[in-house]
Amino acid sequence: MPQTVFITGTSTGIGAATVRLFARHGWQVAATMRNPADAKFGDLPNVRVYALDVTDAAAAPRAIAQAHADFGGLDVLINNAGYGLVGPFEAATDEQIQQQFATNVFGVFAVTRAALPLLRAQQSGVIVNITSVGGRTAFPMNSLYHATKFGLDGFSESLWYELAPFGIRVKVVAPGGVATDFGTRSLQMTIDPADDQAPYVGQVRNVLKAFGERRGAASTAEQIADVIYAAATDGTAQLRYIAGADAQGLLSTKAQMPEGDFMAMIQKSFSGE
Numbered sequence: 001m002p003q004t005v006f007i008t009g010t011s012t013g014i015g016a017a018t019v020r021l022f023a024r025h026g027w028q029v030a031a032t033m034r035n036p037a038d039a040k041f042g043d044l045p046n047v048r049v050y051a052l053d054v055t056d057a058a059a060a061p062r063a064i065a066q067a068h069a070d071f072g073g074l075d076v077l078i079n080n081a082g083y084g085l086v087g088p089f090e091a092a093t094d095e096q097i098q099q100q101f102a103t104n105v106f107g108v109f110a111v112t113r114a115a116l117p118l119l120r121a122q123q124s125g126v127i128v129n130i131t132s133v134g135g136r137t138a139f140p141m142n143s144l145y146h147a148t149k150f151g152l153d154g155f156s157e158s159l160w161y162e163l164a165p166f167g168i169r170v171k172v173v174a175p176g177g178v179a180t181d182f183g184t185r186s187l188q189m190t191i192d193p194a195d196d197q198a199p200y201v202g203q204v205r206n207v208l209k210a211f212g213e214r215r216g217a218a219s220t221a222e223q224i225a226d227v228i229y230a231a232a233t234d235g236t237a238q239l240r241y242i243a244g245a246d247a248q249g250l251l252s253t254k255a256q257m258p259e260g261d262f263m264a265m266i267q268k269s270f271s272g273e
């Protein structure tokens, strides 16, 4: 009997690449997305597409139950849906803050809670949470995104202990920069960087410029999917997988430097100099 994986946010990017990789390895794939019309998996017979907006808490149990009934099992859950919110914290609206946490944090809680009774009953399963290098270190002008990904990182570490007695493994995959829609279509801003009068606009422009300069070092979505597949299938208890040479380099530098020196280096690299 083939194994089944349930993945959120699979219309583009890392989610879509992960669907394709698991399908190629013979898995049954429940590919979920806000708009199933966006799905491009018609060539993959072992993929079924389900509508799931992770901010709709009532929809998560329905999608999990439907996929479980259709495929006859659930072995791996991949919480991938998420997006970035850039700009000064002070300028963020209540709605922007709520939407960022509803998607990146509460969405993960809802889908995970829907899956846990099934995984606990069968005493096995793997939950892979897609965080970010930005769940282990922070950049300027991304405070709310970091709050979600640092939160998810701590949540996952604690859950690792809680679920281990039931044979359920928790994994964190933390990518660095990845060439997807993350920095374009999906990105939300708390100010308009073209507005010369907007507060903090100089800092925002410097940060966007620095991210633009780092684009050449970005991984592909397929490279991150490889790490996700390894995390889901390697049979180990390893919690964190840092994905991408840029993320690995940055976090090893952070581990080796005094905090003040590291932060001064980050500040300078985003200063527009």
Ligand SMILES: NC(=O)c1ccc[n+]([C@@H]2O[C@H](COP(=O)([O-])OP(=O)(O)OC[C@H]3O[C@@H](n4cnc5c(N)ncnc54)[C@H](OP(=O)(O)O)[C@@H]3O)[C@@H](O)[C@H]2O)c1
Binding pocket: 008, 009, 010, 011, 012, 013, 014, 015, 033, 034, 035, 038, 052, 053, 054, 055, 080, 081, 082, 083, 084, 103, 130, 131, 132, 133, 174, 175, 176, 177, 178, 179, 180, 181, 182, 183, 186
């Ligand atoms: N790209 C990077 O540099 C990078 C780095 C570190 C971590 N990550 C993380 O990787 C994950 C995937 O991002 P990506 O790079 O693949 O970007 P992407 O191409 O923009 O994909 C994001 C996916 O999340 C979905 N999504 C957004 N809000 C949703 C909601 N409420 N319910 C369900 N799905 C929702 C999007 O669906 P729609 O098509 O409906 O918008 C899309 O399928 C995110 O968690 C992101 O934080 C990305």
